[in-house]
Amino acid sequence: MNNKLYGNLIFELSKSGRKGYSLPEYASEHSTAELPQALRRSEEAGLPECDELTVVRHYTNLSHNNFGVDDGFYPLGSCTMKYNPALNEEVGTLEEFAALHPQQSTTSCQGALLVYYNLQKSLAELTGLSRFTLNPCAGAHGELTGLMIIRAYHDSRGDDKRRKVLIPDSAHGTNPASAAVCGMDVVEVKSLDDGTVDVDDLKAKIAEHADEVAAMMMTNPNTLGIFERNIPAIAQMVHECGALMYYDGANLNPMLGVARPGDMGFDVMHINLHKTFSTPHGGGGPGSGPVGVRKGLEDFLPTPRVEYDEQSDTFTIATDDEKSMGSVGNFFGNFGVVLKAYAWLCSLGKEHIKEVGPLATLNANYIKQQLKDVYELPIEGVCKHEFVFDGLKDKSTGVTTMDVAKRLLDYGYHAPTIYFPLLFHEAMMIEPTESESKETIDSFIEVMRTIAREAKEQPELVKTAPHTTPIGRVDDVLAAKQPVLTYTKMVNS
Ligand SMILES: *Cc1c(COP(=O)(O)O)cnc(C)c1O
Numbered sequence: 001m002n003n004k005l006y007g008n009l010i011f012e013l014s015k016s017g018r019k020g021y022s023l024p025e026y027a028s029e030h031s032t033a034e035l036p037q038a039l040r041r042s043e044e045a046g047l048p049e050c051d052e053l054t055v056v057r058h059y060t061n062l063s064h065n066n067f068g069v070d071d072g073f074y075p076l077g078s079c080t081m082k083y084n085p086a087l088n089e090e091v092g093t094l095e096e097f098a099a100l101h102p103q104q105s106t107t108s109c110q111g112a113l114l115v116y117y118n119l120q121k122s123l124a125e126l127t128g129l130s131r132f133t134l135n136p137c138a139g140a141h142g143e144l145t146g147l148m149i150i151r152a153y154h155d156s157r158g159d160d161k162r163r164k165v166l167i168p169d170s171a172h173g174t175n176p177a178s179a180a181v182c183g184m185d186v187v188e189v190k191s192l193d194d195g196t197v198d199v200d201d202l203k204a205k206i207a208e209h210a211d212e213v214a215a216m217m218m219t220n221p222n223t224l225g226i227f228e229r230n231i232p233a234i235a236q237m238v239h240e241c242g243a244l245m246y247y248d249g250a251n252l253n254p255m256l257g258v259a260r261p262g263d264m265g266f267d268v269m270h271i272n273l274h275k276t277f278s279t280p281h282g283g284g285g286p287g288s289g290p291v292g293v294r295k296g297l298e299d300f301l302p303t304p305r306v307e308y309d310e311q312s313d314t315f316t317i318a319t320d321d322e323k324s325m326g327s328v329g330n331f332f333g334n335f336g337v338v339l340k341a342y343a344w345l346c347s348l349g350k351e352h353i354k355e356v357g358p359l360a361t362l363n364a365n366y367i368k369q370q371l372k373d374v375y376e377l378p379i380e381g382v383c384k385h386e387f388v389f390d391g392l393k394d395k396s397t398g399v400t401t402m403d404v405a406k407r408l409l410d411y412g413y414h415a416p417t418i419y420f421p422l423l424f425h426e427a428m429m430i431e432p433t434e435s436e437s438k439e440t441i442d443s444f445i446e447v448m449r450t451i452a453r454e455a456k457e458q459p460e461l462v463k464t465a466p467h468t469t470p471i472g473r474v475d476d477v478l479a480a481k482q483p484v485l486t487y488t489k490m491v492n493s
Contacts, residue, residue, distance in 0.1 A: 010048045010058055011487055020052035065470045067414050069280070073440050075367075077386045077417035077429025078172070078223065080253050080275035081282065082360075084340070088278045091343035092336045102331040106317055113315035116306045116332060119342045120290065123271060126353070127249070128262025129292035133301045135333040139250045142270025142289025143178035143217075145328050149268055149293060149300045150215045150244050151182065152325040156300070162214035162243065166205060170195045170223045170421055175248060184214060194379045195224035195423060199233060210241045215268070219248040220261075221384035223421045225364065225431075235265030244268060250289075252276045253433065254361050254385035257354030267294045277341035288337035299323040304332065359434035360385040363441060367432055370445045374452040378424055385433070391426025392455055399455035399462050401426040406473055407454070407465035411447045 050058075068074070074081040100109050120132035136142040147165065154162040165179040168189045176186045187209055190201040197218070206213065216238040220228045228234075235245050247261040247269035253276045255261075261269050273279055274287035281287060293301060302325055305318045332338075345353065361384050368377065368387045375389040391401045405415030405428070417429040432441060454462050466472060 009487055010050065010055070013050050013054050013058060014048035016049060018049045018051050018054075020050060020055055067409075068282070069435075072412050072414065073432075073436060073444050074414040075416045075430045075432050075444070076282075076414060077225075077388070077431040078251060078420070079282070079417065080251060080272075080385070080431060080433055081414075082253070082278075082433035083435035084278040084280050085344070085347070087347060088340040088343040089280075092279075092340040094339075097335070097339055100335075106315065110315055112335065113306050113317070115342050116335070116338060117308055117315055119338055119345070120306070122342075122345050123290055124292060126256065126260065127252075127269060127271070127292055128260030129266075129269065130262075130295040131298045131301060132290045132292040133305065133328075134288060134290045134338050135302050135304075135328050135331075136270070136289040136291055137329055137333050138285065138287040139248075139270060139272040139275075139289045140174040140178055141328065142272075142291045143174055143246075143248065144181055145289075145291045145302060145325070146246055146268045146270055147178055147182040147184065147215065148325040148328075149291065149297065149302075150246065151184075152300045152323065153244065153297060154214055156323060159242065161212055164209050164212045165214055165246075166202065166216040166238070166243075168197050168218065168222070170423060171217065171219055172223060172248065172250065175217050175219075179217070187213070189216075191222075191423070194381075195222050195226055195421070196228050197222075197230060197234060199230050199237075202234060203237060206237055206241050213238070213241055213243040215244045215246045217246040217248060218266075219251070220264075221251065221254055221386075224379060224388050224423070225383040225386035225429075226379065226381075227384055231264045239265070250275060251385065254357045256356040258357040262292075262294060267297060268292070273337050273341045278344035279337045279340050286334040286337055288334050288341070300325050302326060302328045306332075356434050357385075360432070363432040363434065363436060364430070367430060367441060367445060371448050374449060375428070376426070386429060386431035388421065388424060389426075389428040389430070390424040391428065392452055394452075394456060397455040397459045399459050401428045403462045403465060404428065404448075404451050404455070407451050407462045408447065409466040410468045411450075413444060413447060 069081050069083055097112060100112055106113065116134060120134055123132045124130060133145070136145045154160060163184045164187050165184045166187050166189050167175045167179065168191055170191045179186050187205050189205055190198040192198050216234065218228065218234070220231065222228055238245050244267040245265055247266040249261060249269045250272040252271050256276070268291065270289045270291045272287065272289055274281040279287065291301070299321060300323055303319050303321055307316050307318050309316060364383055364385050364387055368383060371389070374393055376391055376393045378388065378390045392399055392404065401418050405418050408415050419427055420429060421427055451462060464473065
């Protein structure tokens with residue numbers, strides 16, 4: 001439904017003099033004359049003027065044009081679009097937490113500090129590491145923090161030539177970007193056909209750069225949803241050359257309660273709370289990218305830190321530490337996200353958290369097996385939480401992955417991640433997560449099979465999809481090359 005009457009932009013609905021509030025007139029002594037000249041507007045703010053009902057309908061209509069996990073199945077690979085229980089949202093907005101000020105005294109916010117401390121402790125236990133900071137605000141922010149910790153570690157030992165990071169060519173784009181922001185050079189490591197690290201190539205790269213390597217960044221399961229088999233050997237080679245092992249744990253979902261990066265030989269890692277730990281995402285935040293380190297690296301973590309004093313049973317805040325890599329943002333990051341993650345962990349408990357990974361893995365493998373006769377499966381074998389198809393099996397129809405993705409919208413499903421990873425031309429990356437029922441998954445499978453049939457029998461129908469959405473197929477190239485990002489029409493003209 002795209003109701004023109006309620007407009008695409010609230011500015012288009014503005015009528016001079018309309019308003020959605022009624023407030024008493026200010027007495028003249030409260031006039032703007034009290035404000036210093038420098039802080040006063042010299043011209044109208046240009047805000048839209050609308051009555052309340054128009055505003056309500058405008059935003060309600062806009063919300064109907066959206067698609068979220070609360071609307072339907074959202075198998076967006078690498079993003080873990082699982083259901084985030086409403087309970088956690090409620091905990092995240094409790095006034096007792098939401099109204100806290102980051103600069104109030106520690107004695108007056110012991111509860112919040114306890115949540116922070118306990119969550120970092122739970123993450124340490126889940127990952128087999130020693131200690132976490134919850135201050136970074138996104139996965140990429142966590143990567144940068146982790147690399148800065150690694151740099152601080154090497155520098156503290158006088159080993160300050162280590163400025164190279166080994167990164168597999170299948171890695172998420174944020175890995176090389178974070179290395180660059182940290183002032184490090186990327187040394188690309190090749191992948192084998194199944195996307196796992198080519199150990200021989202790694203060996204050669206280490207031999208070439210040995211005393212300049214700061215770290216090896218690995219994603220596991222990797223970007224193709226495959227568990228890396230050679231981690232012990234890789235960790236040994238990397239450690240022997242004096243570098244550290246970094247684990248990109250943005251996709252920790254399949255690992256929960258199954259295996260721990262700390263036990264595999266990783267030294268530093270980040271987690272995306274806004275993927276695995278119950279925070280909705282997709283609109284750009286707020287997120288949280290906690291970073292954990294193994295024993296011996298705790299002093300390099302950023303400040304401020306929440307400390308626990310057993311004797312007095314109180315939590316305190318440490319703000320300076322000589323060895324610390326510094327601070328990575330304001331105060332303690334996005335505390336609302338921390339609350340939701342803590343609520344989620346507490347509601348599942350130690351027992352049930354163990355079911356998350358296996359269930360997510362089962363769901364992915366089930367879909368893969370049910371569809372591999374009509375969609376091209378480039379990598380056989382058991383996947384973890386996600387897998388990649390390389391488009392339709394029958395390439396003669398001319399129907400592309402983009403077409404299938406658009407057609408899915410007509411059936412009420414969000415598209416999988418498409419054209420990523422770049423290892424395949426028609427990549428379609430499917431991640432169902434543990435939240436979905438067998439009924440939902442079965443009906444998704446049926447729809448995917450229907451689209452494969454349509455591609456053969458009525459290819460035009462698929463190529464011109466979507467047909468039922470408020471906006472049809474957009475011109476991606478034009479949108480990327482000539483984006484219209486501002487609204488310049490004069491208000492109330
Ligand atoms: C999502 C993701 C990231 C980046 O996380 P952001 O919060 O978007 O910065 C990094 N690595 C992998 C493997 C990811 O899936």
